Structures are given as structure tokens and as C-alpha cells.
Amino acid sequence: MVKIHIDKKPIDVEEGTTVLKAAETAGISIPHLCYHDAFPPEGSCRMCLVEIEGLPKLELACSTQVRDGMKVFTKSEKVVEARKGVLEFLLAEHPLDCPICDKAGDCKLQDYYDEYGLFESQFRESKEKREKKDKIGKSLIHDEERCILCRRCVRFLREITETQELGVFERGIHSRVNIYDLTPVDNNYSGNLAQICPVGAITDEDFRFKTRSWFLKKGESICPLCSRGCSITIEYHPGFSHFGVPSRVYRIQSRENQEVNGFWICDMGRYGYSYLSENRLDKIVINNKEWNIQPTWEDVSYFINQQLKKLDEGKKTSQTVLILNTWLSNEELFLIHKIFKNDQNLERIFFADRPQAEKDDFLLTAERTPNKKGALEMGFDMKPANPGALSDKTDLLLAFGSFLAEQISAADLKKALEKIETKVLFTSHENELNSLFDIVLPTALIPEKGGSLTNIDGKIQKFSPVFEPPGDSLPEWMMLADLGRKFGINSSFYGEFKTPETIAKEIENEVPFFREQK
Amino acid sequence: MIKALGYFIEIIRGIVITSRHFFVNMFFHILKVLGIKTKRKGAVTIQYPEQKKEIAARHRSLHRLMAREDGKPRCVACMLCVTVCPSECIYVEAAEDPDLEMQKYPSKFIIDIGRCCFCGFCVEACPEDAIRMDSGEIDFAGYTRDDLVYDLDKLLR
Numbered sequence: 001m002v003k004i005h006i007d008k009k010p011i012d013v014e015e016g017t018t019v020l021k022a023a024e025t026a027g028i029s030i031p032h033l034c035y036h037d038a039f040p041p042e043g044s045c046r047m048c049l050v051e052i053e054g055l056p057k058l059e060l061a062c063s064t065q066v067r068d069g070m071k072v073f074t075k076s077e078k079v080v081e082a083r084k085g086v087l088e089f090l091l092a093e094h095p096l097d098c099p100i101c102d103k104a105g106d107c108k109l110q111d112y113y114d115e116y117g118l119f120e121s122q123f124r125e126s127k128e129k130r131e132k133k134d135k136i137g138k139s140l141i142h143d144e145e146r147c148i149l150c151r152r153c154v155r156f157l158r159e160i161t162e163t164q165e166l167g168v169f170e171r172g173i174h175s176r177v178n179i180y181d182l183t184p185v186d187n188n189y190s191g192n193l194a195q196i197c198p199v200g201a202i203t204d205e206d207f208r209f210k211t212r213s214w215f216l217k218k219g220e221s222i223c224p225l226c227s228r229g230c231s232i233t234i235e236y237h238p239g240f241s242h243f244g245v246p247s248r249v250y251r252i253q254s255r256e257n258q259e260v261n262g263f264w265i266c267d268m269g270r271y272g273y274s275y276l277s278e279n280r281l282d283k284i285v286i287n288n289k290e291w292n293i294q295p296t297w298e299d300v301s302y303f304i305n306q307q308l309k310k311l312d313e314g315k316k317t318s319q320t321v322l323i324l325n326t327w328l329s330n331e332e333l334f335l336i337h338k339i340f341k342n343d344q345n346l347e348r349i350f351f352a353d354r355p356q357a358e359k360d361d362f363l364l365t366a367e368r369t370p371n372k373k374g375a376l377e378m379g380f381d382m383k384p385a386n387p388g389a390l391s392d393k394t395d396l397l398l399a400f401g402s403f404l405a406e407q408i409s410a411a412d413l414k415k416a417l418e419k420i421e422t423k424v425l426f427t428s429h430e431n432e433l434n435s436l437f438d439i440v441l442p443t444a445l446i447p448e449k450g451g452s453l454t455n456i457d458g459k460i461q462k463f464s465p466v467f468e469p470p471g472d473s474l475p476e477w478m479m480l481a482d483l484g485r486k487f488g489i490n491s492s493f494y495g496e497f498k499t500p501e502t503i504a505k506e507i508e509n510e511v512p513f514f515r516e517q518k
Numbered sequence: 519m520i521k522a523l524g525y526f527i528e529i530i531r532g533i534v535i536t537s538r539h540f541f542v543n544m545f546f547h548i549l550k551v552l553g554i555k556t557k558r559k560g561a562v563t564i565q566y567p568e569q570k571k572e573i574a575a576r577h578r579s580l581h582r583l584m585a586r587e588d589g590k591p592r593c594v595a596c597m598l599c600v601t602v603c604p605s606e607c608i609y610v611e612a613a614e615d616p617d618l619e620m621q622k623y624p625s626k627f628i629i630d631i632g633r634c635c636f637c638g639f640c641v642e643a644c645p646e647d648a649i650r651m652d653s654g655e656i657d658f659a660g661y662t663r664d665d666l667v668y669d670l671d672k673l674l675r
Contacts, residue, residue, distance in 0.1 A: 099596030099645050100622040132618050209612040209622050212597045243609040243628065 002068040007075060019072055020048055020061040030074055031083065031112045033090075033198045034150035035062040037256075038263050039159055045150050046086045047112065051076045058082050080116065087117040093127055093173070094199070095145045103200030105213035109148065130176065136166070137185030139205045139271065140193055144176050147201035153177060153193045160264065161187045161362070177201070188360050191270040192263075195253055206271055207251050211237055216250055219466025221447045223252070223269040224327055224370035228363050229455035230265045231257035234273070234447050234466050247467065249273045259459060266364045276445060279430045282471025285440040297474060297482070300424070300439055305486045307396050307422050308344065321394050321420075322349045323385050325401035326369035328476060329451030330460065330514070331503040333371070333378045335480040335494075340398075341379070343489040348392075350385035351375070352404040365456055370446075374454030377513040390416040397423045400443075400476065402431040426476060442473035449475035450500035460517050462504075477503060573654050578638045580655035581629055583673040584648050591674055592648035595624040599640035599649060607633035608640060627673060631658060632666035 001012050006023050013022040018041065023030050033045035041063035048061040053071035058079060061072075073079060090109065098104045130144035154166045154177060165185040169178050179185060185193065194204040216235040223230045233255045239247040252273050254265035284295055293299075311319060322340055324333070340346045354368035375382055383389070387408055390397070397420045404413065410432065417423060417436045425437040434440045446453075448469035452462045469475065477500055484494030497503050507514045539561070546560035564571050573579060584592045595612035613625035640649050653675075660666045 097621075099598070100594050104596075132621065209595070209614060212601070214601065215597075240606070240609055242606070242630065242633070245609070 002066055002070075004066050004068070004070040004072065006072045013066055015066070017066050018062055019050060019052075019059070019064045019066060019070075022066050023061065023072070023074060028074055030061045031108075031116060032062055033108055033112075033148060034152060036152055036155075036196060036263075039152070039155045042151060042155065045090070045148065047083065047090075049079060049082045049086065050074050051079050083112075083116045084119060087113055088119060088122070090148050091117070091121070092123055093145070094148065095127060097146075100209075101146065101200040102203045102207055102209065102213070103146075103197070107200060108198040128173070134178070135184070135205075136179050136202070137190045137193070138267070140185055140190055141203050141205055141208065142177065143201050143203070144178075146199050147177055148199055149175055149177065150198055151177070152196045152198065153202055156193060156196060157185065157187075160192075161189050163187050188266045188268065188364060189264055189362065191267045192254065192265070196263075204251070211250055217467075219447065220255060220463070221466050222370075222453055222461050222463045223265060224446045224453065225269050225272055225368065226266075226359075226363075226365045227367040227369050227372055227456040228260065228365050229370060229453050229459070229461050230261035230269055230363060231255040231461070232265060232269065234276075236467060238467075246277070249276045260455065260457075260461070261363055264363065266360070266362070268364060275429070276447065280470045280473075281427060281430050281434070281440065281442040282473060283442060284472060285434060286438070287435060287440070288438040295439075297441070297472075297479065300441060301479070301482055301486050303439070304396075304398070304424060304483065308487070311395055315395070317345045317347050319393055319395040320344070320346050320348065321390060321397045322346055323352050323397070323399040323401075323404060324349065324375070324380070325351060325353050325403050326371040326375055327401055327446070328371060328375075329446075329449070329453060329500070330371065330374045330378065330507060331451045331500045332476045332480055333375050333380065334503060334507045334511070335477060335484060335497070337378050337380065339480065339484045339487065339494075343484075343487060348389065348394075349380065349383070350389050351380070351382045352385040352399070352401065352407050354403055354406060367456065370455070371453045373456060373458055374452075374460075377454065377458075378511060387412045387416045390420070394420045395422065396420075397437075398426070399424070399437070400426045402427045402429055402433050405431060405433045426479070428473065441479070442469075442471060443479075444469035444473050444475040448473070449477065451475075451477060452500070452504060458513075458517065460514065567657070573656065577654075577656075578636045578641075578651040580631070580653045580658055581634075581640070581649055581651050581668070581673060582653045582675055583627060583670070584650060585674055590620075591624060591627070591670065592646045593624045593627060593644075594620070594622050594646055594648075595627075596622075596645060598643040598645065602639045602643040604637060604639065605633045605635045607631070607635075624670065627670045629668045629673060630666065631668055632663050 002015050003012055004022060006026055006028055009026055011022060011026045020030050020032060030048050032048040034042045043060045043063045049058040050061045051073040052059050104110060132143050132145060134142040136142045154168060157166050158164050165179055166177055167180060169176055193202045215237055217238060219234050221232055221234050223232045233253045234249055235251050236247060236249040239245050252270050254263060256263050356366045357368055359366035385404060385407060414436060423437040425440045426443050427440060428443045428445050446463060447466040450464045452460050454460050481494050481497040485491050508518055543560040546556060546558060549556055586592055595610050597610050600608045600610050607630040609628040610624050611626035612622050615621055615623045638651055641651050
């Protein structure tokens with residue numbers, strides 16, 4: 001530990017820390033553009049200049065390590081003037097096209113000009129014309145005029161993906177970042193480039209001109225598209241209701257989580273957000289002609305309860321089938337285990353999930369099952385659902401999710417389901433599968449409910465609702481806790497479960513794995 | 519009976535007020551005819567809508583979108599007007615312009631005049647001087663709410 005003073009504030013930091021990080025721990029922010037926590041310091045933007053007592057010139061905060069007794073000044077006259085000068089040089093060739101720049105609002109150069117610049121331009125010469133719209137990758141557009149040559153993108157491709165598609169060409173004022181020999185940036189992590197670019201030089205084609213970043217509301221969530229469970233920020237627009245424009249997710253950004261995904265997410269998770277708003281089911285669908293009213297959850301839960309009670313004890317365990325999936329949270333799987341396995345003694349519990357798919361050797365896993373580990377630890381044996389599983393006599397089928405259609409062909413499924421008397425489906429989307437069931441209940445997706453998922457490495461990650469589920473959709477845990485209460489075997493036990501947190505506490509009491517992880 | 523008397527008192531008060539206005543105005547008009555300058559002028563009734571008063575130079579009337587020389591809107595769909603609008607009456611959708619100098623243009627630009635409070639913030643916020651409220655149009659009543667929703671075709675001129 002060394003003792004240093006930053007702006008006369010004494011702080012103790014580990015030896016080897018940089019001045020920039022030390023200042024951050026003390027709550028003093030030093031402006032920086034090229035420095036990123038994921039890479040070693042580069043020192044090319046010169047924004048982080050600070051004054052250090054005893055040294056003749058200003059030093060770079062991002063690459064200077066602390067020494068015992070160091071006295072750093074981040075707001076002294078010299079520093080403020082130097083920052084202004086650096087900004088002026090950075091902006092000398094930077095176009096003033098913030099109105100059409102997708103980075104505006106998130107742009108660090110914009111923020112720093114507001115905070116430390118606010119000067120009139122002294123340049124009388126016109127700015128250089130460069131390539132404004134250069135498609136350098138799958139979904140990346142490069143604007144050479146906006147680039148400040150911080151080389152974050154080059155370093156990302158060199159150090160993180162190790163694919164090295166970008167480089168800096170030519171020298172001096174002609175320096176520019178570009179691809180080699182027209183070979184585009186084509187890896188599963190290219191979307192991160194648009195996110196780490198401190199200015200709008202690399203922007204995302206997917207987000208291009210869609211909206212402005214300051215309209216977006218942000219919420220923290222977890223990506224459920226593979227079993228890694230990367231931390232993400234979902235950015236959505238609540239919609240202009242009076243112009244008939246509905247709420248919509250505009251982009252997904254990665255969120256720092258050193259234990260799981262570092263700073264990055266893969267492109268599949270970044271661009272695969274359409275499922276959140278497309279084809280959503282928003283009201284209860286009844287395909288049984290005996291029902292001539294539009295039922296509420298109350299009616300349906302009463303109906304399920306009656307159906308289950310109708311079957312006598314011996315039949316109930318063998319003639320009721322439950323099909324689950326791993327998009328269900330730990331809390332929901334726990335409730336299902338409690339209600340259907342412990343209370344009702346059901347034996348025929350199957351899982352229908354997305355099939356395995358391509359993986360890479362960084363974050364993306366082959367398993368497209370966000371909570372497989374959680375389901376296994378909860379005590380499910382995870383038998384896959386197949387036509388054979390449904391071939392025995394079945395009176396009641398409760399299925400969760402639409403992944404059944406991905407595992408069993410439509411014809412087989414139709415044949416298997418025809419013989420079943422009562423079929424209830426809990427799903428979040430409109431699907432061909434839905435017409436085969438008597439009752440289809442709309443459910444909430446991960447960003448619309450609270451709970452936790454256990455990722456492939458056994459890390460339990462909590463998530464909370466970012467936005468409201470559409471229409472009459474309800475989170476599964478709410479419906480399950482209600483079913484538990486209605487079945488009446490242990491009503492007071494399920495009555496406790498008013499929030500996912502209360503369920504999580506009970507899981508810790510009962511399941512050793514979850515207790516240990518805590 | 520006493521109640522009926524009350525009505526008569528009010529009628530008489532009304533007649534007194536009307537006549538006072540008539541005679542005071544008459545007095546100032548006569549002074550004007552005689553060429554005597556006074557600070558106060560006699561009131562004049564403008565026969566609207568046949569006759570219209572001139573609109574002050576800085577009056578905020580119906581919005582218009584300015585066009586470039588080639589007829590395309592000046593607007594680059596930066597949505598600052600949408601951001602600043604306190605009554606949320608502007609809706610803009612941007613699209614990609616093949617012209618690299620332009621890049622972004624509004625494929626939809628809707629102002630719901632029924633919601634607009636004519637504060638003029640959109641005009642002040644616009645970095646391209648693309649929206650102005652100087653059209654001089656002040657009569658834009660409609661029979662339905664949709665009549666008051668102005669799109670790009672109606673606004674651009």
C-alpha cells in the first residue's frame with residue numbers, strides 16, 4: 001500500500017495502480033478517451049494529463065503508476081489549460097455532425113467538450129474530407145472523419161478476439177483506421193467495437209438512425225440466449241402512445257461483469273433482441289369450444305385445479321405430463337419441483353429446449369439453455385421431451401415454452417397431442433404450436449420478471465424486471481405460486497411467496513447448492 | 519317579485535356599460551376626425567375572417583419545414599425538436615439518404631397541432647433552421663383530431 005494525495009485528498013492504494021485508477025477509487029474522475037479497463041494503457045489521446053508535484057511536465061494519468069508520497073493535481077490551472085488544448089486539437093479535424101451521429105448522447109468527446117472545452121474554434125481552414133460511410137464489418141459502419149485514433153478498436157481485435165482485422169494506415173494527419181485488403185471485420189464479437197468507440201467513428205448498422213440514445217431507457221438484465229448468462233443492459237424506448245408507436249427494444253449493450261463476461265458480449269446476444277417484442281402473445285387464448293367467455297388467470301387456475309382433482313391419486317402421477325424448459329428461472333423451477341414433484345408426486349416431467357448449436361471459444365456456449373445448471377441442481381433429471389414421452393395415456397398436459405416445436409416435428413406433435421384430453425400451454429409468443437393446446441397462457445420473458453438464473457459455471461445471477469410484460473402476460477412464478485396456493489396441499493407455504501426474493505430465500509433453505517453458492 | 523327586479527337592474531347595468539363604450543369610442547373617433555391627436559385611440563372592429571389583421575413579425579403561427587434548393591427537407595432528423603417539445607407533439611422517423619453529404623433525412627415528420635402549445639422551442643432547438651413558425655397561418659381548425667395531424671407533405675413548403 002502506498003499513500004498518495006490527489007487534489008489534496010489523501011488515499012491509500014495498492015502499489016502498481018495507475019494514477020487514473022487511484023483517482024477513480026477516490027471518486028475523482030479524470031477524462032480519458034483511449035484508455036479502457038480491458039486493455040493496457042495506450043496514452044494516445046492525451047486527455048488524462050495531470051500535474052504531479054516535482055515533475056516538470058504534465059504526466060499521463062492512465063500510464064503513470066503511483067509512488068509513495070505522490071501529490072497529483074487534476075484540476076490545477078495548468079491541467080485545465082492542457083485539457084482544453086488537447087480537446088482543441090482533437091476537434092480540429094472532427095466534423096460537427098452530432099445531429100446525425102448515432103453516438104451523440106453517449107459520446108465522450110461531446111461530454112468532455114461540455115465539461116472542459118467550451119471554446120470557440122480558432123481554425124479558419126476547412127476540415128479534411130474523408131470517407132463518411134465505410135462498411136467495415138457485418139454490422140459496422142466506419143466514419144473516418146469522426147475517428148480520433150484512440151485505437152481502442154484495433155486493440156480490441158488484437159487482444160480480445162485476436163483476429164486483427166483493423167489497423168492504422170498511413171501517418172500524421174493522414175492516419176486512418178481501416179481494414180486490411182477489404183477483408184471485413186467478421187467475428188462474433190464485432191458489435192463490441194461500436195460500443196467501445198468513444199466517439200461515433202464506428203457505429204452500429206443495426207442501430208443506425210433508428211432513434212437517439214437519450215430517448216432510451218436502460219435496464220440491467222441477463223442474456224438468456226446461451227448458457228453463459230452474460231450481463232447486459234437493455235435499452236428500450238417506452239413508445240409514443242399518442243402516435244401509436246409501441247414500446248420497443250432498440251439495442252442491447254454489454255455490461256461489465258468480471259466473473260462472467262468481462263466487458264463483452266457476443267453478436268448473437270447483442271443483435272438477437274427481436275424476440276422481446278415480435279409475435280408476443282398478450283392475452284389468454286382458448287381453443288376449446290366449451291369455453292365461451294374470455295377467461296382470466298383466476299378462471300384458468302381454478303380449471304387446472306379441478307382437472308387435477310378429477311384424476312384420482314394413482315392416475316394423477318402417471319397420467320399427468322409436465323413439459324418444462326430452461327428459460328424458467330431458479331425460482332420457477334423450484335416452485336414447479338415443490339408443487340408437482342413433492343406435493344402432487346408427478347413422475348412424467350420432461351424438458352423441451354433449444355437444441356445445441358455452434359459455440360466459440362470465448363463466451364458463446366454450445367448449449368442454448370440459460371438455466372440448465374439450475375434445473376439439474378434443483379433435482380430435475382431433465383429427460384428430453386419426445387413423442388414417446390407423450391405416447392402413454394395422458395389426461396392432463398402442462399407445457400411451458402414453445403421449444404417443443406423445435407424438438408418434435410409438427411406432424412408427430414399433432415398426433416401425440418390429439419389423444420390428450422386437457423392441454424395447457426404457458427408461452428410468451430404466438431406459435432403454430434399454440435393452436436394444438438386448449439388453453440394458452442401468455443407469460444413474461446426474462447427482462448419482464450424478477451428471478452435468477454444459474455449459468456454454465458454454476459454462478460447464480462439475479463435479474464429484475466426492466467419493463468412491463470405485454471397485455472395480460474404474467475410471470476410464471478406468480479402463476480405457479482398461485483397454483484400452489486389453490487391446490488391447497490400447503491397453502492400457507494405458497495402464500496408467503498409474494499416476490500421472487502422470498503422464493504430465493506426458501507431455495508437457499510432447502511437446496512444445498514444454492515446455499516453454498518451464496 | 520324582488521327577484522324580477524334584480525333582472526331589471528342587471529339589464530340596465532348592461533345597457534350602461536355598452537353605451538359607455540359606444541360614447542367613449544365615439545368621442546375619440548370625433549377627436550381623430552377633428553385632427554386632435556390623443557394617446558388613446560377609438561376601438562375598431564375588424565371584420566374577421568373577411569378582413570384580417572396583420573400578424574406581428576415574431577408571431578408564432580403554423581409550423582413549416584424549410585426545403586433545400588432541390589426540394590428535399592433541410593431537416594436531418596436529429597430529433598432535437600422531439601427532445602425539447604414539452605407537449606410531445608412531434609414524431610420523427612429517420613431514414614438513410616444515399617447522398618453521403620446528407621446521410622440522414624426524415625422519412626416521417628409528424629406534428630400533432632392538436633397537442634402543440636406553440637411555445638416555439640422546436641424552432642430554437644433546430645440546428646439546421648429547418649423548422650420555422652413564420653407561415654402566418656393561424657386558422658387551421660379541423661373537424662376531427664386527425665385533421666390536426668400534419669405530416670411531411672403538409673409541413674414542407
